[in-house]
Amino acid sequence: MGLLTNLRDSITRVTDRLFADDEPKRIGIYGPPNAGKTTLANRIARDWTGDAVGPESHIPHETRRARRKENVEIERNGKTVTIDIVDTPGVTTKVDYKEFLDHDMEKDDAVKRSREATEGVAEAMHWLREDVDGVIYVLDSTTDPFTQVNTMLIGIIESQDLPVLIFANKVDLDDADVKRIADAFPQHETVPLSALEGDNMDEVYEKIAEYFG
Amino acid sequence: MPHQCTNCGRTFADGSKEMLSGCPDCGGNKFQFDPTGEAETAPPETEDTATRSASTASPEGTSADDPGVTDDVAEPNTSPPTAPDTEDGAQASARSDVVSPDELAAAAESTEPAADRAEQGETAPSPADTDPSDTDASDSNLDALRQKLNDQFESIRIVSPGQYELNLMELYDREEYIISLREDGRYVIEMPEGWDDR
Numbered sequence: 001m002g003l004l005t006n007l008r009d010s011i012t013r014v015t016d017r018l019f020a021d022d023e024p025k026r027i028g029i030y031g032p033p034n035a036g037k038t039t040l041a042n043r044i045a046r047d048w049t050g051d052a053v054g055p056e057s058h059i060p061h062e063t064r065r066a067r068r069k070e071n072v073e074i075e076r077n078g079k080t081v082t083i084d085i086v087d088t089p090g091v092t093t094k095v096d097y098k099e100f101l102d103h104d105m106e107k108d109d110a111v112k113r114s115r116e117a118t119e120g121v122a123e124a125m126h127w128l129r130e131d132v133d134g135v136i137y138v139l140d141s142t143t144d145p146f147t148q149v150n151t152m153l154i155g156i157i158e159s160q161d162l163p164v165l166i167f168a169n170k171v172d173l174d175d176a177d178v179k180r181i182a183d184a185f186p187q188h189e190t191v192p193l194s195a196l197e198g199d200n201m202d203e204v205y206e207k208i209a210e211y212f213g
Numbered sequence: 214m215p216h217q218c219t220n221c222g223r224t225f226a227d228g229s230k231e232m233l234s235g236c237p238d239c240g241g242n243k244f245q246f247d248p249t250g251e252a253e254t255a256p257p258e259t260e261d262t263a264t265r266s267a268s269t270a271s272p273e274g275t276s277a278d279d280p281g282v283t284d285d286v287a288e289p290n291t292s293p294p295t296a297p298d299t300e301d302g303a304q305a306s307a308r309s310d311v312v313s314p315d316e317l318a319a320a321a322e323s324t325e326p327a328a329d330r331a332e333q334g335e336t337a338p339s340p341a342d343t344d345p346s347d348t349d350a351s352d353s354n355l356d357a358l359r360q361k362l363n364d365q366f367e368s369i370r371i372v373s374p375g376q377y378e379l380n381l382m383e384l385y386d387r388e389e390y391i392i393s394l395r396e397d398g399r400y401v402i403e404m405p406e407g408w409d410d411r
């Protein structure tokens with residue numbers, strides 16, 4: 001299995017690209033669990049549409065299915081860009097229900113969450129392959145960016161030639177280290193922000209318009 | 214023939230190219246993977262061994278036209294009541310955006326073969342699925358199935374229930390989209406057609 005589908009997929013992709021010029025670009029919000037992807041997606045959606053995208057939580061793997069918000073019109077410098085945003089499940093190489101037991105969860109619920117989280121990662125990876133035109137990669141600035149997951153995902157995004165912005169989130173926290181993130185991915189632009197507090201959202205929207213408009 | 218069309222029940226050899234352009238019989242594009250290779254169109258009641266009943270086809274958690282995404286606004290974190298808290302009930306409630314609790318309840322009582330339910334767009338366990346581990350015999354079947362899944366499907370390794378290791382590169386490289394992962398070694402996949410109409 002594979003060759004045929006690959007061929008067909010790439011044909012679909014090409015035609016998609018040819019005819020979809022006026023369609024809003026679909027921007028995937030990717031990153032490890034708990035980085036603040038949903039918080040960011042909600043802020044963007046609330047700022048420009050008034051709606052939210054999905055529940056946020058301090059417990060990892062809160063988002064276990066991709067969620068899409070379509071036709072988000074962002075105005076920058078008198079110009080309007082329209083994008084679809086896709087909030088994706090946090091990507092990881094290991095899911096263990098025991099991690100959730102620390103959050104006061106019953107074992108059954110933890111096992112279930114862990115299975116759904118695993119399916120969520122599979123879904124997120126699939127979207128990356130087929131269905132996004134650009135990526136916002138969200139990282140928690142208080143954590144070490146040099147992880148296998150980050151390296152692998154950024155590598156995949158680069159191999160797809162997708163436009164990507166790195167968002168160094170949670171800069172409101174004392175131990176945030178934006179430079180560490182910028183140094184980890186010097187080939188890409190890093191934008192500091194606090195999705196929770198709404199810090200630096202002007203630059204966020206400016207960059208979104210510039211990269212994905 | 215480890216894959217079976219969830220719509221009409223037609224089975225396909227592993228890696229069959231026919232599947233790639235949708236089921237030649239009914240045009241369906243959802244296929245269930247059956248690691249035992251025993252997927253049959255025969256209804257479950259003709260099956261008598263533990264292995265067979267553990268491998269009975271049963272699609273779940275998928276809607277016909279939108280494989281992946283919940284549109285637009287967040288709904289509140291719903292968890293509809295599902296009577297017995299089986300693996301399947303739990304799985305299905307996680308899919309509450311595509312399956313209503315009523316449909317689940319109805320389907321859980323149904324003894325129809327899976328293919329029929331799929332046709333109605335309903336997704337739920339058949340009775341034979343609900344507890345594959347109630348005997349020692351099926352416990353070892355479960356282990357064997359898990360092993361088969363791991364061999365066949367190295368993109369996700371089931372370490373133990375609730376513990377998974379993921380090979381991101383493999384997941385990314387797979388052309389089929391994995392919809393549903395289950396302890397008993399089955400999953401439901403969707404072929405590329407379904408993506409187009411999103």
Ligand SMILES: Nc1nc2c(ncn2[C@@H]2O[C@H](COP(=O)(O)OP(=O)(O)OP(=O)(O)O)[C@@H](O)[C@H]2O)c(=O)[nH]1
Nearest residue numbers: 034035036037038039057061062063090194195196
């Ligand atoms: N201090 C601070 N906390 C934040 C910020 N953004 C998000 N958080 C918190 O981080 C936690 C995780 O946020 P989510 O938005 O759910 O994270 P996520 O990346 O969607 O996580 P998954 O869905 O599990 O992959 C929540 O408790 C948020 O309130 C931020 O800018 N500053």
Ligand SMILES: [Mg+2]
Nearest residue numbers: 037038062063
């Ligand atoms: Mg989230």
